[in-house]
Amino acid sequence: MARTTRAAAASPAAAGHAAAVHAEEQPSAIEVFIAQRQAQDLLRFITCGSVADGKSTLVGRLLWESDQVCEDQFAALKCESKRRGTQGNALDFALLVDGLSAEREQGNTIDVAYRYFATARRRFIVADTPGQEQYTRNMVTAASTADVAVLLVDARHGLLVQTRRHAYLASLMGIRHVALAVNKMDLVRFRNTAFTRIEADFRRFAEPLGFASITAIPVSALRGDNLVERSTHTRWYAGPTLMGYLETVQAGAQAGVQDAGELAFPVQWVNRPDASFSGFSGCAVRGTVRVGDALRVTASGQSAKVAEIVTLDGPLAEARRGQAVTLRLDREIDASRGDIFSHLKNPIETTDQFEATLVWMHPDAGLAGRSYAIKLASQWSTASITAIKHRVDVDTLAHAACTQLSLNDIAVCTLALARPLAYDCYAASHALGSFILVDRFSNATVAAGMISHSLRRAQNVHRQTLSIARKHREKLNRHPGRVIWFTGLSGSGKSTLANALEAALHARGKHTYLLDGDNVRQGLNKDLGFTAADRVENIRRIAEVARLMMDAGLIVMTAFISPFRGEREMARELIGVQHFVEVFVNTPLEVCEQRDAKGLYRKARKGLLPNFTGVNSPYEAPLEPDIVLDASKDTVEESLAQLVKALGLR
Numbered sequence: 001m002a003r004t005t006r007a008a009a010a011s012p013a014a015a016g017h018a019a020a021v022h023a024e025e026q027p028s029a030i031e032v033f034i035a036q037r038q039a040q041d042l043l044r045f046i047t048c049g050s051v052a053d054g055k056s057t058l059v060g061r062l063l064w065e066s067d068q069v070c071e072d073q074f075a076a077l078k079c080e081s082k083r084r085g086t087q088g089n090a091l092d093f094a095l096l097v098d099g100l101s102a103e104r105e106q107g108n109t110i111d112v113a114y115r116y117f118a119t120a121r122r123r124f125i126v127a128d129t130p131g132q133e134q135y136t137r138n139m140v141t142a143a144s145t146a147d148v149a150v151l152l153v154d155a156r157h158g159l160l161v162q163t164r165r166h167a168y169l170a171s172l173m174g175i176r177h178v179a180l181a182v183n184k185m186d187l188v189r190f191r192n193t194a195f196t197r198i199e200a201d202f203r204r205f206a207e208p209l210g211f212a213s214i215t216a217i218p219v220s221a222l223r224g225d226n227l228v229e230r231s232t233h234t235r236w237y238a239g240p241t242l243m244g245y246l247e248t249v250q251a252g253a254q255a256g257v258q259d260a261g262e263l264a265f266p267v268q269w270v271n272r273p274d275a276s277f278s279g280f281s282g283c284a285v286r287g288t289v290r291v292g293d294a295l296r297v298t299a300s301g302q303s304a305k306v307a308e309i310v311t312l313d314g315p316l317a318e319a320r321r322g323q324a325v326t327l328r329l330d331r332e333i334d335a336s337r338g339d340i341f342s343h344l345k346n347p348i349e350t351t352d353q354f355e356a357t358l359v360w361m362h363p364d365a366g367l368a369g370r371s372y373a374i375k376l377a378s379q380w381s382t383a384s385i386t387a388i389k390h391r392v393d394v395d396t397l398a399h400a401a402c403t404q405l406s407l408n409d410i411a412v413c414t415l416a417l418a419r420p421l422a423y424d425c426y427a428a429s430h431a432l433g434s435f436i437l438v439d440r441f442s443n444a445t446v447a448a449g450m451i452s453h454s455l456r457r458a459q460n461v462h463r464q465t466l467s468i469a470r471k472h473r474e475k476l477n478r479h480p481g482r483v484i485w486f487t488g489l490s491g492s493g494k495s496t497l498a499n500a501l502e503a504a505l506h507a508r509g510k511h512t513y514l515l516d517g518d519n520v521r522q523g524l525n526k527d528l529g530f531t532a533a534d535r536v537e538n539i540r541r542i543a544e545v546a547r548l549m550m551d552a553g554l555i556v557m558t559a560f561i562s563p564f565r566g567e568r569e570m571a572r573e574l575i576g577v578q579h580f581v582e583v584f585v586n587t588p589l590e591v592c593e594q595r596d597a598k599g600l601y602r603k604a605r606k607g608l609l610p611n612f613t614g615v616n617s618p619y620e621a622p623l624e625p626d627i628v629l630d631a632s633k634d635t636v637e638e639s640l641a642q643l644v645k646a647l648g649l650r
Contacts (some may be wrong), residue, residue, distance in 0.1 A: 042123045043246060046142045048170065049152035050162035051131035054183040058152065058221035059115055059128045062243065065228045066117045112142045121247040131162055136408040137361035139166060140448055143173035144434065148249055150179045150242070151202075155188045155218075158198050164205060165394040171209035172357060172410070172450065174430055178206070179245055180216040186223055190233040208397060213249075217242050262346040263287035264422070264432055265295075266378035267339045271326050279310060279326040280335060283319075285377065285431030286424075287343075289327065290318040294344035297335050298422040303344050304329040338379045340422045348432070350420035351454035353386075358405065358413050362439070362446035366405030367533045369540040371570035372446065374417060376435040382418040382573065383437065384540075389413060404533050405447070414455060418573075426450035441565060473553030477511045481550040483575050484647070486559045487568060487622065488585030489614045490600055491592035493631030493639075497585060498559040500640045505555055505649065513549055515542060517560040530611040536567055543571035550579060563613045565620045581647065584625035589614050591632040 047055040113128040127142035129135075143149065149170040153163055170178065180202055188194045199216040206214060217226055218234050219242060225231035228243045240248070268282040289295070289306060296303045308328040309316040319325040327341070335341075342348045360366050366385065374383035391402035391411040402411055426433030437447040474480050484501065486494040495516050502514045521528070525541055528534040539562050549556045562568050572580045592614065593601045604612035611617045627646045629639045 040118065040121070040123045042125065043148065043249070044125045044127070044146045045148040045150055045246065046127045046129055046139075046146045046170075046175075047150045047152060048129045048139055048143075048166040049131060050154070050157075050160045050166075053131065053152040053154045053163075054221045055128050055131065055152050056113070058150070058181065058183065058219070058227070058242075059113075059126055061221050061224055061227055062126070063115060063117055065224065065243070066119055112138050119243070119247060124246065129166075133162060133165065133408060136165065136169070137359065137448070139169055140173060140359050140361075143170055143175060144430070144448070146170075146173070146175055148177045148179065148246070149175045150181055150246075152181045152183045152221075153198055153202070155182050155184050155194050155198065159201050159205065161395050163202075167202070167206055167209065168392070168394045168397065168410075169359075171206075171211060172359075174426065174450075176210075176212040177249055178211050178214050179242060179249075180214060181221075181242060182216060182218050183221050185218045185225060185234070186220040190218070190225075190231075192234075192236045195237075215239065215245055215249075217245065262348075263289050263293075263295075263341065263343045264348055264377075264424075264429070265289060265327070265341040266431075267335055267337055267341065268378055270336055277328070278332065279308075279328040280341070281324070281326045282378070283324045284321045286321060286429050288318055288320050289325075289341075291316075295327075295329070295341045296344045296347050297333060298340045298342055298348050298350060299420075300334065300339075302333045302335070304331050304333050306330075340377060340379065342422075348422040348424070349454070350422050352417040352420045353414065353455040354423065355389075355412065355414050355452045355455060356435075356449040357392075357452065358385075358409075358411050358437075358447045358449045360405040360407060360409045360411070360447050362444060363407050364439070364446065365532060366409075366447060367536045368404075368413075369533075369536040370564075370566050371440065371573070373438040373440050374415075374421075374435055375438065376421050376423060377432055379421045381421055382440075383415050384570070385413050386416045387414045403531070412452070413449075415449075423451055423454065425453055439566075440569065470551045470553060473551075477553040479510055479553075479555065480579075481553045481555065482579045482581065483546045483550050483556045483558065483571075484581045484583060485546075485562070485568065485571060486557065486583045486585060487562045487625075488587060489589060489592045489619055490561060490612075491595045491597065492585040492587035493629075493636075494559040494561075494585050496636060497583075497629065497631065497639055497643070498557040500636050501643055502557055504640060504644065508649070510555055510649075511553060512555045512557065515546060515549075515556065515558045515560075520545075520560075530617075532564075532611070532617075535563065535611075539564075539567040539571060543567075543574050546571070547575050550575060561613050561619070563617065563619045565622065568622065581627065582622055582625045583627045583629065583643070584622045585629050585631055586621070587631045 047059055049055055115126050115128070117124050127146065129139040129142045151163065151167060151170070153159060167178070180199065182195050182198050185195065195216070195218045203214060217239060218237055219226045221227065225233055226237070226241050228241055230241055263284060264286040265284045266282050267280045271277070271279040271281045289309070291306050291309055293306045294303055295306060306327055307330040309319050310326040310328060316325065340348060358366070368385045368388055371382055371384050374381050388402050388405065389412045390399040391409055393400055394410065402409070405411055422432065424432035433451045435449050435451070436445050437449065438444065439446050470481060486498050488494050498514055498516070502512045505512050520542060524545070525538050528538050539560065542558060542560060546556045546558055568582065572582070596602060600609060600612060601615065603609040604615040613619045627643065629642060631639060634642070
């Protein structure tokens with residue numbers, strides 16, 4: 001360094017060059033700033049509560065106080081606040097979250113609004129959630145990744161139903177720390193009694209929710225009292241400001257309580273850019289993976305060692321939770337997207353039946369027995385709700401009986417999966433304990449769930465290997481087993497055609513059985529009514545019985561209205577696509593009503609028969625049936641001839 005200084009003194013040109021080199025070696029101010037920000041930890045929190053409690057105003061004020069508002073935004077904020085005539089000519093900080101456009105007159109958040117800001121001590125991601133009950137699913141989405149909940153309460157109104165709902169949801173989603181922001185204290189003249197009463201009421205309600213900490217703070221989001229600086233209006237309050245609380249609370253990943261434990265690495269992508277490289281891309285949702293670790297594929301049990309951990313910035317010796325990496329293994333194994341790696345000596349448990357809390361997010365009812373797609377981590381399967389144990393009344397936390405799930409219902413249910421999936425309890429791992437249910441026809445997400453525990457029967461009940469299989473029975477019968485599923489409206493001719501087909505097959509020496517709707521309801525399903533939930537269960541039982549009979553080598557005919565596509569698709573998958581034939585008896589409704597041999601349509605039209613398909617309950621016609629018949633145009637003999645030909649029977 002001394003030599004460089006002397007050379008620079010002897011030659012001005014050399015001095016200039018040395019200064020340029022030195023400048024290149026020094027990081028720029030923006031690089032220093034970015035490095036400082038990256039070194040800070042990150043806190044995710046949500047603002048929640050009832051409508052008009054001031055959530056957006058509070059978030060906007062925090063953004064302004066932390067110097068996150070640009071000059072043009074501030075100018076627009078002043079102009080729009082003046083135009084709207086905000087109380088006392090104060091700035092309407094809610095506009096920074098709800099939008100500054102003139103179209104957003106109501107200023108109500110109906111979706112989750114994410115905002116990012118930072119102070120000298122910490123970085124933040126805040127999710128401003130809607131207060132209306134119908135947007136409960138939006139609040140759940142935001143809470144699923146949050147560490148802290150800032151729950152706002154209007155000091156004038158105290159705890160409301162939606163306040164309790166959001167507190168319960170925050171607890172349900174694993175949030176352990178709550179800041180109870182008693183807002184609009186200026187409208188109650190900053191009285192200590194109003195604040196103390198609300199704090200006491202909330203602590204009583206929240207006692208069974210298991211929060212690790214509840215910190216009550218009196219604030220005025222509009223005026224800034226106790227947000228960043230302590231207010232002179234609340235000299236009786238000795239606790240932290242809201243920003244002080246957010247900067248110091250140790251929660252979630254900072255406290256080391258979320259997703260701690262042994263490795264869980266869901267494979268997101270099999271990375272094969274060319275023949276010389278093969279790796280598995282993803283990020284650990286739990287634990288740490290190191291070069292040399294022996295890994296196990298949870299589903300298949302195959303194992304290999306980590307040869308290299310690859311990133312865009314170069315190889316790593318280890319990868320922690322949340323780091324996106326590609327693992328290159330020391331040998332080829334059969335794994336794909338959806339598989340989960342664990343350490344060889346600490347495998348992840350799997351289950352195909354568990355109890356979970358569901359938050360229903362779709363207008364269509366959730367029914368026991370109906371088949372859905374389930375996504376757990378990166379794994380997919382089919383699942384059905386086997387029982388709805390109870391619904392939770394979020395106002396009282398009481399358990400209520402429930403036969404189906406409606407929009408925004410929260411219920412404890414048991415679920416059965418088509419195949420075992422790797423899992424953990426939600427309390428131990430959010431990533432392996434949370435899942436979504438998806439409608440298999442519309443691909444809409446219908447529910448979010450949190451696993452409580454695996455059911456014992458998932459481990460205690462095992463399939464027994466039998467000496468005689470279906471192929472042996474089919475050989476003895478001299479024909480394969482199959483299920484011919486007749487569907488259509490009441491009076492369409494399903495039972496008549498199914499009966500005629502069985503008689504024709506019996507005459508040809510085939511081993512058959514006919515499951516008819518009315519006959520089965522007099523025995524096996526005599527306990528079921530005609531509600532949507534009962535109809536789903538009716539078809540589920542029939543599908544199981546038909547599968548067993550097919551396994552016995554029989555040709556099974558079923559004649560049921562089976563009005564819902566979802567249940568017919570469930571039956572097809574349960575029985576097997578190659579063994580299932582869907583016959584749609586497409587007789588028009590007016591023809592079925594003219595026949596009305598049982599007088600059911602007349603009763604339904606008079607309102608004496610609720611839930612009757614085609615009148616006051618829907619029939620979902622098959623989209624791609626294997627065979628279509630119209631009993632209004634063809635005789636039984638003509639329809640039977642079409643069936644025999646289409647089925648390839650002799």
